[in-house]
Amino acid sequence: MDINVIVSKHGTQVVTATQLHMALQLPTPHYPRNLRRWLKDAYEFSDGIRRAEALRDFARRPRPGEPIEDYYLSVDLAKLIALRTNSKEKVKVAKYLEQKSKRAEQLSLF
DSSP states (O other): OOOOOEEOTTOOEEEEHHHHHHHTTOOGGGHHHHHHHHHHSEEEETTEEEEOOBTTTEEEOOOTTOSSOOEEEEHHHHHHHHHHSOOTTHHHHHHHHHHHHHHHHHHHHO
């Protein structure tokens, strides 16, 4: 499983939607439909049940010349998405993201 957790200058931990989709082993032709559903669905965040918000939970990933849209997803949103999919790998992916985010937090403390 290869999902890179990227940490911004401000400490926000994100993953790319394409890597999450591949890790969940979902069919590639379903990516655009799944992405739209992920961004419009409601999730239970720490501040209550709400829809994912742009520039808070996700941001567009610029990819000039690429025909496929990609997004940066916060690690929390990515875990919620993973657990709500029909993938057999959903629990493994969510645990992996949790471990990677904790490791990234520990590295940023030093």
